[in-house]
Amino acid sequence: QSVLTQPPSVSAAPGQRVAISCSGGSSNIENSYVSWYRQLPGTTPKLLIYETNKRPAGIPDRFSGSKSGTSATLGITGLQTGDEADYYCATWDSSLNAGVFGGGTKLTVL
Amino acid sequence: EVHLLESGGGLVQPGGSLTLSCAASGFTFSTSAMSWVRQAPGKGLEWVSGINGNAGTTYYAGSVKGRFTISRDNSKNKLYLQMNSLRGDDTAVYYCAPCSGGSFHRFDYWGQGTLVTVSS
Numbered sequence: 001q002s003v004l005t006q007p008p009s010v011s012a013a014p015g016q017r018v019a020i021s022c023s024g025g026s027s028n029i030e031n032s033y034v035s036w037y038r039q040l041p042g043t044t045p046k047l048l049i050y051e052t053n054k055r056p057a058g059i060p061d062r063f064s065g066s067k068s069g070t071s072a073t074l075g076i077t078g079l080q081t082g083d084e085a086d087y088y089c090a091t092w093d094s095s096l097n098a099g100v101f102g103g104g105t106k107l108t109v110l
Numbered sequence: 111e112v113h114l115l116e117s118g119g120g121l122v123q124p125g126g127s128l129t130l131s132c133a134a135s136g137f138t139f140s141t142s143a144m145s146w147v148r149q150a151p152g153k154g155l156e157w158v159s160g161i162n163g164n165a166g167t168t169y170y171a172g173s174v175k176g177r178f179t180i181s182r183d184n185s186k187n188k189l190y191l192q193m194n195s196l197r198g199d200d201t202a203v204y205y206c207a208p209c210s211g212g213s214f215h216r217f218d219y220w221g222q223g224t225l226v227t228v229s230s
């Protein structure tokens with residue numbers, strides 16, 4: 001059971017927007033940056049967002065990150081079938097003194 | 111180009127030990143914090159352990175604290191994970207990753223991983 005809670009699955013139609021939530025607490029999300037990863041089937045994770053709302057080079061602006069209080073959100077616009085993957089949030093927990101990942105969210109593009 | 115090559119995985123009996131290695135290149139290893147992240151078959155990502163550049167500070171997930179030890183040899187550009195008292199729920203692919211910006215949850219680069227199977 002992760003300290004970061006993500007919905008197990010979300011779905012949306014091609015071209016639509018989806019938001020994936022990551023709920024934590026005061027010892028993690030509220031006082032730390034958040035990272036987001038995408039993992040396509042059979043591949044290693046890929047960093048999408050770092051420092052809560054920044055995109056690494058090469059990540060399109062269809063992907064965005066935000067945070068409010070103890071929750072963070074990954075937004076994806078203009079959904080494509082190629083976006084079907086598992087998405088994970090991650091941050092540092094100052095009480096555990098450890099990194100933590102969310103349980104992951106499977107995105108289905110209908 | 112950043113290159114990470116994990117090795118040392120395999121089949122081990124419950125209660126046994128194993129040491130994983132990660133050979134790193136393409137970045138300044140000695141000043142980079144590093145982490146191990148694992149993924150059990152069909153499951154999500156789990157942060158396992160982290161170490162700062164000079165090996166002065168180490169961090170562990172509660173699930174492995176007291177059983178696993180992270181270390182590094184900056185002269186060889188290598189990261190290690192000594193795993194003792196292995197259990198079935200330690201079965202996973204283990205990835206090493208440099209911690210970008212010193213953040214223990216920001217991983218721009220990943221190796222291909224090494225599979226550890228704990229079973230009798």
